Every structure is written in C-alpha cells, then in structure tokens.
Amino acid sequence: MIDRRNLLLSTAAVTTATWAGLGATTAQPIELLKIMVPAAPGGGWDQTARTIEQVLRATNAVAGVQITNVAGAGGTVGLPQFVNQWKGQGNALMVGGMVMVGAIIANKSAVKLDAVTPIALLTGEALALVVPASSPFKTAKDFADALKADPTKVPVAGGSAGGSDHILLGLIAKAAGVAPAKVSYVAFAGGGPATAALLGSQVAGGISGYGEFAEQIKAGKLRVLAISSDKRQDGIDAPTLKEQGIDVELFNWRGVFAPAGVTDDQRKAMISLMDKMAASPEWVDACNKRGWTRITRTGDAYKTYIAAEIVRLEAILKDLGIG
Template structure:
C-alpha cells in the first residue's frame, strides 16, 4: 500500500519525465545533426567530393549544422567505399554518403556483392547534364561527324570518360546505339577523374571526351576544348551548345547525385536527415552553390527517392547489357 503523498510524488515524477523525455530526444537528435559526417566513396576533387564540400559550406552558412567531417574512400566508381559505409558506418544517425548514377553503374559492372539498396535513401539533390567534347583541332565539327566516323570504323574513335560503367560510358553507349551503331564496339577509355581525361584530350591521345558539364565548362569557355553536344532535353540558358536530340539522335541523360544514410539507423534519425536536406535545399547558400557549379535542382526525398532508385537500377542495368558490361 502507498500513501497519498507517495502517490502524488510518483505521479509528479512520471509527469515530469513525460515532459522531459521528448526534449531530451530532441536535443540528442539535434546534437547528432549538428555534427554531420559525410562519406564520399571517391577521391577528392570529383563530382561527389564537390557535392559534399558544397553541402558542408551551405549547411554551415545556413546555420543548419555546426560542423562536418568529410571522409574520402576512392576506387572503382564507389565499389570500394560502399562496403565500408555499409559495414563500418552502420547505425550512425548523423552520417550521409554522397553518391549517384555513377555508383549504380559501377556496382553492376563490377558485380559488387554489396548493393546501394543496402543503404537508406535520403534525398536526390542535383542533376548535371553531360557534354561530349573534342580537342580544338579535331576534324569533327558536329556530333553527326563524330558518329559517322564511329559507324565507319569504331576502332578509330576513342571515348574518354570516368569509370567503366559510369554515366560517361553509359552516354557513349546510348549515343552509339541510338545512331544505329553497335554499343559493344565503343572504344571507351576510363580515367580516374576529369583531370586525367582532360589531359588525354588536350594531348590528342583520344578522339573525344564525355563528362559532366561542370568538369569541362572552363576548358570549353577558354577554347581549350570544343563542345559538340549536351545531353539535356533542351538548350540550356547561357550554354551555346546544341543538344544530342536536335542533332537527330534521340538521347537525353543527366548525371544525378544524392545522399544515403547507412543501414541500421532509427526512423527518427532518418526523418531528421530528410528534414535537414529539405531545409538545405530551400536555403539561399545551397541555391548559390547550385548556380555557381551549374547544377540543376532535382530534389526528391524519402520513399519517393527510394522508388526512383529502384527504377534507375533496372534502367541502367539494361543499358549496361547493351554495352556488354552486365
């Protein structure tokens, strides 16, 4: 039997706990987000790394986090870093991996036992159109010129780009197939990043190059590379380059990038990360980053992003089969 005073004291204590618990959980969640860990399964300097650094800057400037740490683990289009993120970062509610279309293709090509579907999709952030370029002294003045040479003798047209099975390789195969050629005969030369690919182009070691607009834009503007086509659905403001479609080849493609949480996080942590990315997307500092880097905002979050990812994996696998890589 308990007396009235003991009962009232226990009731007051329980009520206080009920009031304090949500506040404590909120503080813990906020503390976790205040210190964000960004995992980049690629070497510094590439598109994923640029995305992570841009996120860090925007989130700090918008006062959405207090600090961030970026960890780079490069190799095989993300196939080296992903197992580490899935296994060693499991359950970290304040962690995000930056990856995208390149990883989807690389995992299929490398027959990786670890899948991106083992992570928790948080948000698709940006899209970047691809551009096909040639050295300034190239005899090819249009994409049709390049395609005609490829169809006449595929061995005499080499395509420089990022990792095998990545976005650049996929676009080369799509163009070859849509133009009536054999995608399996594309002589693709994979480089570890935009820098080595540019060096090969400028040294006339390869016929043409494929990459995101952001990686080649400065060289194009400086006249060091000549753009033949972009993979957009329509002409882009401020970019005087024809689309692939308007040159008679029915192809459009953008290289998307997004963020993923590690497996094993709580539903509340997932919701907090989605909320953080949504607030970042709406912030002025992030919009400035998009404008500066010429990225397109294609934000999609949560379950809708997860469905998009499943559809994208199926689509890319079909394309890679055309290339003989899957």
C-alpha cells in the same frame, strides 16, 4: 596538424553524440551531422559533402559536421562499411550517385544500394560530347553518322571504362543503331589526361562532365557538339542530344543516403534537413559556382529514381561488355 584536426573533431563527436543520446526520445534537430564520403578527398563526392557542410553551417542548421573519407573502387569499399558499421545512426549520411550504381554493377559488389536509405537527390552534372576545334564534325548528328559508318574510325576519349563517360558513348551508339560493344573507347585516368589527348588531336572526340571542358570550349580549343541533359542548361551554350535527334539523356547525379535501420522519424528529420538546405540561397549559390544543376528529389521519389537508373545502367553496361 591534420591528425590533430581529426582528433579534435572526433572528440567533439563523442561529446555531442553523448548529449544527443541522453535526450533521444523525440525527433529533435540534428546537432552533429556525420557524412561518409566513399572516395578520396578532392573529388566530386567530397566536394558535395564539403558544400553540404558549408551551407548547413552558414544557415545554422546543424552545430557541426564531421566528414570521413573511405576511398576506393567507385564507392564500393565505403558502401559496405556504411552499411555494417554505421547501422541505425540517425545523424549520419553517405554521399553517392550514378558512378556508384555503375561501380556496384561492374565490380559485382555484394552490398548494393538497396541496403541503405535514400534521403535526397541533390545535384546533377550534364556530360558533354566535344571534338577538337579542327574536327570536321559540326553537330552531334555528324558524329553519330561517322560512328554508324565505321565505329573503329572514331576513337573517343573519356574516364575509366564502365564509368559515366563510357556509358554515354554506349547510349549514343545504341541510339544510332551501332552495337555499343563495337565503339572505340579510349579510357584515360581522369578528365585531365583525356582533355590533353583531345587538345593534341590524338582522338576524334571526348566525353566528360561539361565543367571538365568548359574553359577549353570558351578558349575555342574544343567544340561542344551536345550535352546529355534533358533540356538546355543555363550558362551552357550547347544543344542537347535529344534536340539533335539522338534520344539519349544522362545525368551524373549525386545524392545522399542514410544508413540501414534508421527509424522513420530519423529518416523524416533528415529529409526535411536536406529539403531546407536545398531551398536555401546559399545552396543555390554554391551549386551555381561549381556548375552543378540542382535536382531535388527526396524520400520515395528518390528511391524510384534510383531503381529506374539501376535497370537502365545494368542494361547498357551489359551491352558494353561490362558487368
């Protein structure tokens, strides 16, 4: 069944691509948009791609969207494929984000993000620092003080080492004057098992995307000490780290890239497609439903943002002893 669906889509792709090729002299609207998701179906990047598909179709911005998943290693398996095999395709995008920047550094990937064309930064998810309901910590300052006193006494749960959760703990430690390499970080295979460890009070604290903990916080089983965004977020009743005197800001951002070797017209057409999409009420609605903060930055502004992120993440990963 699934195979037939893919088959139909790829047949459609061939036909449309031929049509697009015939009249490709001026920058005309994109008919079939191809999106590579460098991760398995179901995760954050995949959901981003499927939401883009849903919104573009609902607003009739494109006739069709074809999504390809290339799973593996924080996107560093998909990225080289996108660079080499999708070169010059003006109707193609790849989803990526902060996790990929970290994975490229940690895996010492040969192909880096400068090999692709930044199109648009779309969303960001604030991370949350939480503790079990029974914890003595009431504020992020309590947490930071305990960390300062003895980091080995404050085990913190989160996703895989070197990922966004670990990075945030490293940044908090650094801001509190503790060497990031000293923190007791307990890596779990994803937010689910990490939350289980928190609910069972196996660890002192936990870090993950706010959405991962939201329902447990609502039910009073976990207490949120702080979120990592620059300012307070709608619908989240929690102060930021900055408000509590910990000068740290981190977003798990996600955006899209075009392949290498696209023409300037193609790049501009793609940027305007994403600009229009990000401004549509359908997009706003979809982001609210999933708890994503909209951050729209396109073209050069996006490029500058990524460059700054790379410098920052390289430094903290080095402090954590990774990469």
